[in-house]
Amino acid sequence: xxxxxxxxxxxxxxxxxxxxxxxxxxxxxxxxxxxxxxxxxxxxxxxxxxxxxxxxxxxxxxxxxxxxxxxxxxxxxxxxxxxxxxxxxxxxxxxxxxxxxxxxxxxxxxxxxxxxxxxxxxxxxxxxxxxxxxxxxxxxxxxxxxxxxxxxxxxxxxxxxxxxxxxxxxxxxxxxxxxxxxxxxxxxxxxxxxxxxxxxxxxxxxxxxxxxxxxxxxxxxxxxxxxxxxxxxxxxxxxxxxxxxxxxxxxxxxxxxxxxxxxxxxxxxxxxxxxxxxxxxxxxxxxxxxxxxxxxxxxxxxxxxxxxxxxxxxxxxxxxxxxxxxxxxxxxxxxxxxxxxxxxxxxxxxxxxxxxxxxxxxxxxxxxxxxx
Ligand SMILES: Nc1ncnc2c1ncn2[C@@H]1O[C@H](COP(=O)(O)OP(=O)(O)O)[C@@H](O)[C@H]1O
Ligand SMILES: [Mg+2]
Numbered sequence: 461x462x463x464x465x466x467x468x469x470x471x472x473x474x475x476x477x478x479x480x481x482x483x484x485x486x487x488x489x490x491x492x493x494x495x496x497x498x499x500x501x502x503x504x505x506x507x508x509x510x511x512x513x514x515x516x517x518x519x520x521x522x523x524x525x526x527x528x529x530x531x532x533x534x535x536x537x538x539x540x541x542x543x544x545x546x547x548x549x550x551x552x553x554x555x556x557x558x559x560x561x562x563x564x565x566x567x568x569x570x571x572x573x574x575x576x577x578x579x580x581x582x583x584x585x586x587x588x589x590x591x592x593x594x595x596x597x598x599x600x601x602x603x604x605x606x607x608x609x610x611x612x613x614x615x616x617x618x619x620x621x622x623x624x625x626x627x628x629x630x631x632x633x634x635x636x637x638x639x640x641x642x643x644x645x646x647x648x649x650x651x652x653x654x655x656x657x658x659x660x661x662x663x664x665x666x667x668x669x670x671x672x673x674x675x676x677x678x679x680x681x682x683x684x685x686x687x688x689x690x691x692x693x694x695x696x697x698x699x700x701x702x703x704x705x706x707x708x709x710x711x712x713x714x715x716x717x718x719x720x721x722x723x724x725x726x727x728x729x730x731x732x733x734x735x736x737x738x739x740x741x742x743x744x745x746x747x748x749x750x751x752x753x754x755x756x757x758x759x760x761x762x763x764x765x766x767x768x769x770x771x772x773x774x775x776x777x778x779x780x781x782x783x784x785x786x787x788x789x790x791x792x793x794x795x796x797x798x799x800x801x802x803x804x805x806x807x808x809x810x811x812x813x814x815x816x817x818x819x820x821x822x823x824x825x826x827x828x829x830x831x832x
Pocket of ligand 1: 693728
């Protein structure tokens, strides 16, 4: 399967709690980008309670992600459906299908491979509530994760649990076969709140003594793991005390910096437009919501993230190749698990673009991969 064209950015929208406005925001963000002339693919990966399509007024039966998971269609692009919004297509989520809400890890990787191959400037993945492994994995496989919350204690605590879960899951995947660091992470994951707890700082300290060769990798994770935070149903510019607490908690307890990229206003008139969000955004009553979405998307898109806007190089200088080989020497073999290639094989038959693609798909990034 060859990508039709490389997507510019894959954004995923999650948040821990249900009903906080994730799906409406996903559709609105897609609509705003499509209105600006970008091609957009919305993908509903809420495998338990899909409803993204309803916000676009698609209520008749269309193909869904279940057709792909159940192998009725060979490719995800076969189930991309036009929407009422120019430039915006959707892959609808499925009604509950037994067994489908919890696909095997290889199926998640397959879904993500197909998502990445979709031809669109922006791909927006709408995720379900909760800290299910599916949600955490899809979140961590995208270029930028956006966490939506409401300024209420329950929603904010769920957002914190989600961010913590996403970080743990990422670390667990990366270090799962590492003889010293893997067990440290596993032990921390089994603790039930309270004392201690895994943070990037604590892990850096452990790695410094246990396996200093892994320090560059943990530094990469630290730079790259920076969820964007959107607070719904609150006026622009306002930083609610609970939101300040959430940001401080992530920084102090996890060593993670989250970026508060903006708020969305509470707008009771949304309820009259629940089957036509694009029409809401262009209506007089949707003006302030659309303006807020614009500000948020400007912030998200201008962030000069290594994994986002930058294009993967096609020509690698000798210096780049040397840097990449050095980086590979610091990586744990588990990064290569599930692929037919091992680090030593890759070193022997070094094809920069192949190596770089594999590393990126495993969550590793380095400035030498990108041209900017
Ligand atoms: N900014 C808002 N102002 C008013 N109501 C909102 C707003 N955002 C969401 N809602 C309400 O919350 C409900 C749930 O939104 P939805 O996007 O489906 O949440 P989630 O995807 O997080 O479960 C919607 O039906 C809508 O009535
Ligand atoms: Mg939803």
